[in-house]
Amino acid sequence: MPPAGPFAADTLAHAPLAAARPAVDPPASTSSGAGARASAGASASAVAAGGLADADRIAITANAALDSLRRFHLASTPEHFAVWYDYHAQANHLVRRLIDTYLTNRRPIDAAMMRVLHDRFYSPRSEAAALLETGQRLQMALRDALATVGEAGQDARRFDATLTGISQSMEFMPAGVSAVLLRLAEETRAVAARSEAVGRHLEHTVARVADLEVTLADARREATTDPLTGLANRRAFDDLLHRKAGLAQQSGQNLALMIADIDRFKSINDTWGHPVGDAVLRRVAMTLRDTLDENAHASRFGGEEFCVVVPGAATLAAIGIAERLREAVAQQNFQVRASGQALGRVTVSIGVAGYVPGEPLEAFLGRADTALYRAKQGGRNRVEHG
Numbered sequence: 001m002p003p004a005g006p007f008a009a010d011t012l013a014h015a016p017l018a019a020a021r022p023a024v025d026p027p028a029s030t031s032s033g034a035g036a037r038a039s040a041g042a043s044a045s046a047v048a049a050g051g052l053a054d055a056d057r058i059a060i061t062a063n064a065a066l067d068s069l070r071r072f073h074l075a076s077t078p079e080h081f082a083v084w085y086d087y088h089a090q091a092n093h094l095v096r097r098l099i100d101t102y103l104t105n106r107r108p109i110d111a112a113m114m115r116v117l118h119d120r121f122y123s124p125r126s127e128a129a130a131l132l133e134t135g136q137r138l139q140m141a142l143r144d145a146l147a148t149v150g151e152a153g154q155d156a157r158r159f160d161a162t163l164t165g166i167s168q169s170m171e172f173m174p175a176g177v178s179a180v181l182l183r184l185a186e187e188t189r190a191v192a193a194r195s196e197a198v199g200r201h202l203e204h205t206v207a208r209v210a211d212l213e214v215t216l217a218d219a220r221r222e223a224t225t226d227p228l229t230g231l232a233n234r235r236a237f238d239d240l241l242h243r244k245a246g247l248a249q250q251s252g253q254n255l256a257l258m259i260a261d262i263d264r265f266k267s268i269n270d271t272w273g274h275p276v277g278d279a280v281l282r283r284v285a286m287t288l289r290d291t292l293d294e295n296a297h298a299s300r301f302g303g304e305e306f307c308v309v310v311p312g313a314a315t316l317a318a319i320g321i322a323e324r325l326r327e328a329v330a331q332q333n334f335q336v337r338a339s340g341q342a343l344g345r346v347t348v349s350i351g352v353a354g355y356v357p358g359e360p361l362e363a364f365l366g367r368a369d370t371a372l373y374r375a376k377q378g379g380r381n382r383v384e385h386g
Contacts, residue, residue, distance in 0.1 A: 061085055061088045061089045062085060064084075064088040065081055065084035065085040065087070065088055066081070066084075068084040068087070068088070069081065069084060072109040072110070074109075074110070074111060074114060075111065079114065079115070079118040079122070080111075080114050080118075082118065082122055083095060083099075083114055083117050083118055083121075083122070087099055092121060094121065095117060095121055098117065099117075119239075119242075223235065224236035224239075226299075226300040228278060228281060228282065228300070229281055229282055229285035229300050230282075230285065231285050231288070231289075231298050231299055231300045231306070232297065232298070232299040232300070233299065233300060234299065234300070234301060234302055236299060237299035237301060237307055237309070240297055240299070240309055241257070241309055241361060241364075241365075242361070244297075244309055244311050245355055245361055245364070247311070248311070248355055248357060249357045249358065252357070253311065253312055254311075254312055254313055254314045254317075254354065254355070255309070255310070255311055255312075255313070255354070255355035256309075256310040256313040256314065256315060256317070256318030256321075256352060256353070256354050256355070257307065257308070257309055257310075257318075257352070257353050257354075257355070257364060257365070257368045258307065258308040258310070258318060258321070258322050258325075258350055258351065258352050258368065259301065259305060259306070259307055259350065259351045259365075259368045259369055259371075259372045260284075260288075260305065260306045260307075260308070260322075260325065260326075260348045260349070260350045260372075261304055261305050261306075261348060261349050261350075261372055261376070262280065262281070262284060262304040262346065262347075262348055263346075263347045263348060263349055263376075263380040263381060264380070265277065265280070265303075265304035268280055268343065268346070272336065272343065276336060276343070279337075280334060280343070280346060281300075281304065283332070283334065283346075284306065284329060284346075284348065285298070285300065285306070287325070287328050287329050287332070288306060288308065288325065290328075291324055291325050291328045292308065292321070292325075295310065295311060295312065295313075296308055296309070296310045296313075296321065297309045297310075308321075308322075308325075314354060315352060315353070315354035315385055318352045318354065318385075319352050319383055319385055322350040322352050322383045323383050325348070325350065326347070326348055326349075326350055326381065326382070326383055329346060329347060329348050330345065330346075330347045330348075330381060332346065334346045347380060347381035348381070349372060349375035349376050349380050349381060349382060349383075349384075350372065350375060350382075350383045350384075351367075351368045351369060351370065351371030351372030351373070351374070351375055351383075351384055351385070351386060352368060352371055352383060352384070352385040352386070353365075353367040353368035353371060353385065353386050354385075367386040368386060370386045371384040371385050371386035372384070374386070
């Protein structure tokens with residue numbers, strides 16, 4: 001099965017730092033934490049100097065970030081560099097505070113910790129959500145501006161009518177005063193016309209922002225949805241499991257995980273071809289949706305494997321849900337639509353595990369996967385728990 005995913009030091013993403021992994025000595029010398037903070041202070045001071053050009057400030061910050069990568073023996077990846085660049089540039093105060101806490105408590109600054117920070121603060125999903133929220137706020141602001149312009153245009157038209165009426169009703173008004181009133185009326189009509197033009201432009205902008213919102217929402221949905229089955233994809237599953245485990249740890253609520261695998265799926269592909277195999281995956285996914293209640297969250301984990309996260313469910317309750325899923329799949333009649341030929345019995349094996357607060361999520365996934373392996377070894381079409 002695919003690797004468990006970026007769950008090391010996962011408590012950092014959803015719990016106070018006190019709940020993170022036990023502290024170990026950092027890979028550098030005993031002065032690594034102080035050195036990093038000193039380097040950060042030096043780079044921050046240099047960046048703050050008013051005489052430096054933008055290029056100089058960027059170069060100083062970038063060099064400080066590279067120094068930190070070397071100091072903690074981290075690979076020079078874009079993800080690692082982004083975290084340390086923001087740390088030294090003081091661009092993200094939460095990132096800086098978390099790293100400083102780790103340095104002060106002599107906790108390991110390693111690739112796992114960097115991955116958690118990057119997933120939490122720099123993930124495309126978070127960026128897409130921020131863009132979507134920004135688009136919504138911009139659209140609201142534009143609509144307010146459009147309403148204001150519309151009111152201003154109406155006021156200008158009313159003022160124009162008032163001035164015109166006054167100038168026409170005063171037959172014995174001196175010519176100079178009448179001319180001034182008429183000139184004011186002309187200028188007011190021009191203001192009204194400009195207001196209408198601005199209003200039309202704002203209407204067009206509102207429409208474009210609305211289209212952008214739809215595009216962003218579609219992109220976010222596509223980024224977290226498996227295109228074949230319509231279920232949440234592995235990326236969405238990783239994020240969901242992080243969040244639900246964090247809530248379970250904070251509240252003491254139960255959390256269960258199921259990994260289901262279609263039995264002998266390779267034989268289906270080899271015998272009937274991949275289009276039929278894809279149809280089987282879609283049918284099993286539909287069965288998951290139809291069988292589970294709204295509290296359970298199904299995802300395609302990869303290949304012929306599916307995961308189900310069930311907040312609030314103890315292991316025994318989750319075993320019951322898994323048995324219902326297994327029976328729902330086994331009782332169906334799978335056949336090739338074009339020819340009507342029966343595929344034979346399609347079944348799933350399922351491994352179940354209950355979350356132990358504080359355990360690494362790799363261990364949680366590993367126990368469910370081990371239970372799935374036992375179900376396969378025990379004859380398939382069965383449920384085991386670990």
